[in-house]
Amino acid sequence: MGAVLPTYVSSRENQVKTKGALLWEPGTRSGWTVEEIEIDPPKEREALIRLAASGLCHSDDHLDTGDIAIDWAPMLGGHEGAGVVEQVGPGVMNLAPGDHVVLSFLPSCGLCIPCVAGNQNLCDLGAGVLAGTAPDGTHRIHARGQGVGAMSFLGTFSPYCVAPIDAVIKIDPAIPLDKAALVGCGVPTGWGSAVYAAETRIGDTVVVVGTGGVGMNAVQGARHAGASQIVAVDPVAFKREKAKEFGATHTSPSLDEALDLVVEITNGRLADRAIFTSGVGDGKLLNATQVLVRKGGVIAYTSAAPQHQTEVTFDLFTFAMSNKRLQGTLFGSCDPRNDIPMLLDLYMRGKLMLDELITHTYALEDINQAYQDMHDGKNLRGVIVYDQ
Ligand SMILES: NC(=O)c1ccc[n+]([C@@H]2O[C@H](COP(=O)([O-])OP(=O)(O)OC[C@H]3O[C@@H](n4cnc5c(N)ncnc54)[C@H](O)[C@@H]3O)[C@@H](O)[C@H]2O)c1
Ligand SMILES: [Zn+2]
Ligand SMILES: [Zn+2]
Numbered sequence: 001m002g003a004v005l006p007t008y009v010s011s012r013e014n015q016v017k018t019k020g021a022l023l024w025e026p027g028t029r030s031g032w033t034v035e036e037i038e039i040d041p042p043k044e045r046e047a048l049i050r051l052a053a054s055g056l057c058h059s060d061d062h063l064d065t066g067d068i069a070i071d072w073a074p075m076l077g078g079h080e081g082a083g084v085v086e087q088v089g090p091g092v093m094n095l096a097p098g099d100h101v102v103l104s105f106l107p108s109c110g111l112c113i114p115c116v117a118g119n120q121n122l123c124d125l126g127a128g129v130l131a132g133t134a135p136d137g138t139h140r141i142h143a144r145g146q147g148v149g150a151m152s153f154l155g156t157f158s159p160y161c162v163a164p165i166d167a168v169i170k171i172d173p174a175i176p177l178d179k180a181a182l183v184g185c186g187v188p189t190g191w192g193s194a195v196y197a198a199e200t201r202i203g204d205t206v207v208v209v210g211t212g213g214v215g216m217n218a219v220q221g222a223r224h225a226g227a228s229q230i231v232a233v234d235p236v237a238f239k240r241e242k243a244k245e246f247g248a249t250h251t252s253p254s255l256d257e258a259l260d261l262v263v264e265i266t267n268g269r270l271a272d273r274a275i276f277t278s279g280v281g282d283g284k285l286l287n288a289t290q291v292l293v294r295k296g297g298v299i300a301y302t303s304a305a306p307q308h309q310t311e312v313t314f315d316l317f318t319f320a321m322s323n324k325r326l327q328g329t330l331f332g333s334c335d336p337r338n339d340i341p342m343l344l345d346l347y348m349r350g351k352l353m354l355d356e357l358i359t360h361t362y363a364l365e366d367i368n369q370a371y372q373d374m375h376d377g378k379n380l381r382g383v384i385v386y387d388q
Contacts, residue, residue, distance in 0.1 A: 014041045015142075016048065020158035021367045022074040022143060027066030031368045032077065037143045037158060042089030043136070045165050049101060052177035054156035055080030056362075056370050056382040057105075057185050057213060058279050059304060063151070064371070067280060067306040072132040075149050076141055078384075079105040079129075081156030082171070082180040092165055100173040102344075104336035105129070105152045105185040107166035120338075121331040125166055129153055135164050156181075157364065159386040169340045172348070178361070178385055179347065179354040182213075183340050185331075186381060187354065189302060190217025190277060191343060192332020195225050198273040198300035202226030205271045207262060207292050209233045209255060209285070210278030211243040212374075213357065213381040214302060218275045220353060221332075223247035224346075227273075229265055233258050236377035246353060255288040262292050270294035281305025283312030290315065295322040302329050361385045 016039040021032040042048045060077040062068035085099040095101070106129065108120035115123050125135060132149030134140050139147030140162040141155060148155075154163050171180055193214070194200050206222040208215050211232045216239075222230050223246070231250045232243030240251035250265060252258035262271050274289045274297070281303035289299055319326070334340075346352035359379040362370040370382040 015039060016160045018158055018160045019364065020076045020141070020143070020148070020155060021078070021364060022076055022148065023063055024074045026063050026070050026073055026075055029065055031064060032157070034365050034367065035143060037076065037141055037148060039158070039160050039162055040140045042087055042162050044089050044091045046089040046134070046162055047085050047092060047095050047165055047168055048087040049083045049103065049161050049163060049168070050086045051081045051083035051156055051159055051161055051386050053082060053181040053386065054078045054384045055182050055184070055186060055213065056367070056374060056384065058374065059185070060151060060157070061371050061374065062304055068130070068304060069307050070130055070132065072149060074143060075132065075151060076155035076157060077151050078156030078158070079103070079152035079154050080181055080185040081154065081161065082177040082184065086160070095165060095168060095170065100171050100175070100177065102169045102171055102180050102340050103154050103156060103161070103163055103184050104167045104169055104340060105154070106331050106336060107153060107164055108336050109166045118335070120335040121333055123166070125164070157367065157384065169337060171341060171344055175344050175348060178358070178383060180344060181383065182354055182357055182381060183343050186213040187217045187343055187357070188334040188336070188339050189332040190214040191221035192334035192339065193275045193277065193300045193302045193329050194218040194221030194273070196333040197302070197327050197329035198275050198298045200225035200227050200273055203228050204273055205229040205231070205262070205266050207231045207233060207258060207271045207274040208248070209274060209276045209289055210303065211239045211248070212277070212279060215275070215277035216243065216246050216357060216380055218277050218302070219243055219246040219248050231258060231262060231271070238377060239380070242380060245356065255285060255292070258292060271297060273298045273300065275300045275302065277302045279303070283309055286312045287314050290319060290324065293324055296324065298325045298327055300327045300329050302332070357381045358383050363387070
């Protein structure tokens with residue numbers, strides 16, 4: 001990254017004139033429009049970040065398909081980014097220009113009850129991440145003369161972003177920023193789904209359903225937690241092959257075919273944990289996941305299901321009589337401020353695979369192709385790299 005800032009202008013009340021990928025008609029699968037945007041200078045407790053890279057998480061695509069429904073537009077996408085602090089707003093004590101940072105898709109204020117109780121992934125500020133404004137209810141981003149909402153208060157599908165400092169995590173400047181970006185969402189979400197939400201223990205057999213950008217990190221998390229057998233279930237052969245490199249000991253192309261395999265490799269005892277990280281949550285697949293898990297076992301559910309889908313197929317009798325646990329998980333139940341630096345430390349010590357997650361890099365202008373590649377099963381993670 002050079003020091004030249006070709007898109008920064010000091011006119012128009014110090015706005016940054018740059019570009020961003022917007023959804024003008026969320027829920028219609030009309031894709032992203034890359035166009036000129038203006039970003040206001042940071043206000044109180046905010047920072048302006050010059051981004052190095054942004055991961056292409058499936059959750060942004062859910063906004064385009066309508067699986068995650070929002071009733072406002074336009075939306076600047078992107079919530080998995082890393083970069084360098086350019087400017088800080090009033091009252092910011094813990095960040096300075098030049099700091100290297102990861103942006104967390106969930107803010108943690110450190111003051112609300114969930115935060116002080118140790119559940120920073122459930123910070124009360126998180127309730128507003130799809131509200132379409134900054135936490136104070138106003139817009140920082142503008143396009144075509146109107147306010148633009150930003151995914152997760154961030155909007156990392158732009159070379160610049162103004163973020164609340166509650167979502168800005170300072171990191172060691174030695175860490176490559178394109179790899180660090182992935183630790184803003186997909187890596188902790190998958191890793192924590194295995195380690196914290198499913199509570200994987202030494203010797204466990206763990207099934208991971210869907211080994212994409214999130215699920216591949218559930219495989220890594222299960223390995224770190226000492227699982228002896230990890231079954232990767234994914235219809236895409238390329239994902240199954242890659243899962244073996246991340247620690248899977250067995251693979252299956254479908255949940256149905258996984259049953260015989262799990263019965264065989266556990267001598268009929270079944271898996272201790274299953275983690276659901278498929279691209280789109282599906283209530284019809286919940287029971288097929290449950291039947292893979294032993295009595296007393298845990299099913300961690302991470303995927304975003306279509307919001308309108310409220311019915312699931314589930315054998316409640318067996319569930320209760322087998323003392324099983326179904327555990328939803330947000331951000332893999334991680335604490336962004338603790339776990340983002342910790343995971344990056346594991347990476348720097350060669351114990352967490354990040355380089356291998358990045359299958360393709362893209363220019364922002366190629367974002368629709370990048371999401372097509374995700375749907376075509378070509379990417380573990382596609383990453384937009386900013387040229388500045
Ligand atoms: N709970 C959270 O905090 C949180 C955070 C981030 C992402 N998510 C959600 O996690 C999910 C996964 O995101 P991602 O970025 O890894 O998506 P992805 O598209 O990279 O990966 C999904 C994987 O699921 C596989 N798959 C599709 N259908 C399947 C099936 N029937 N059985 C098994 N595997 C199947 C795909 O082949 C792909 O490898 C998304 O729904 C995303 O919105 C949740
Ligand atoms: Zn995400
Ligand atoms: Zn909080």
